[in-house]
Amino acid sequence: MPSSPLKSPLEPYALTHPTLPKGLYYIPDFITEDEEAQLARKVTEAPRSKWVTLSRRRLQTYGGTPHAKGTILEPLPSWTQVPFDRFRALGIFTKVSYHPNHLLVNEYLAGQGIMPHEDGPYYLPTVATITLGSYTVLDLYPPNPTFPEKGPAASILLERCSLVILSGEAYTAWRHGIAERSSDDRVIGTAKDDLDRWVDPSTLPSSPTRDFSQILSRGTRISLTYRQVAKPIRIPRALLR
């Protein structure tokens, strides 16, 4: 048999525009609308004590509380494992196991967001996020910005039911954030059109070929962010009793 280099099943989903960092992947319709509804129901039905409320969003943590010295793993509930076969088929997580062991759920009301940040050293540098309930726009900020920073270098549209993966330099070097906006007058198009999945703000207003008049309204969005913790600590079951 002729030897051919193995192609990653993720390759067709790579976002490769020059304004974007390497290691960014986007998969539209990663889950079905039924799965979206099921997952959202599980999140909203969680006991009130599961929520941690911050000033600009609220969140639930599954898998344990990340810690520099190591994270004591708690098993992920079965409802959170719905996409695991797909993660494995796509080869998204390969280090500790094929499965992630940590899930952060964020809920944003329209107008809420998250400041530009890096996800940091508590996790291995691959993160996969499913979007439920409403689209949003993920803003990407390069390393070594000039001050004051003018804004994101690029932004990508995250549709309902999609999966976005940040790995490589998109994880280790760039920052990401979600602006506290309730609508977007510059994001257009559908995920079916490669060009419209990403938006470079500096190129948008002057584009002669596209209609930028459409205004999208953000609703309540729930994101499921799956990761692998960098230093997992497994406590023998017998000790947990």
Ligand SMILES: O=C(O)CCC(=O)C(=O)O
């Ligand atoms: O909600 C999202 O898509 C991003 C969440 C995020 O960046 C984080 O929790 O670190």
Ligand SMILES: [Fe+2]
């Ligand atoms: Fe993040």
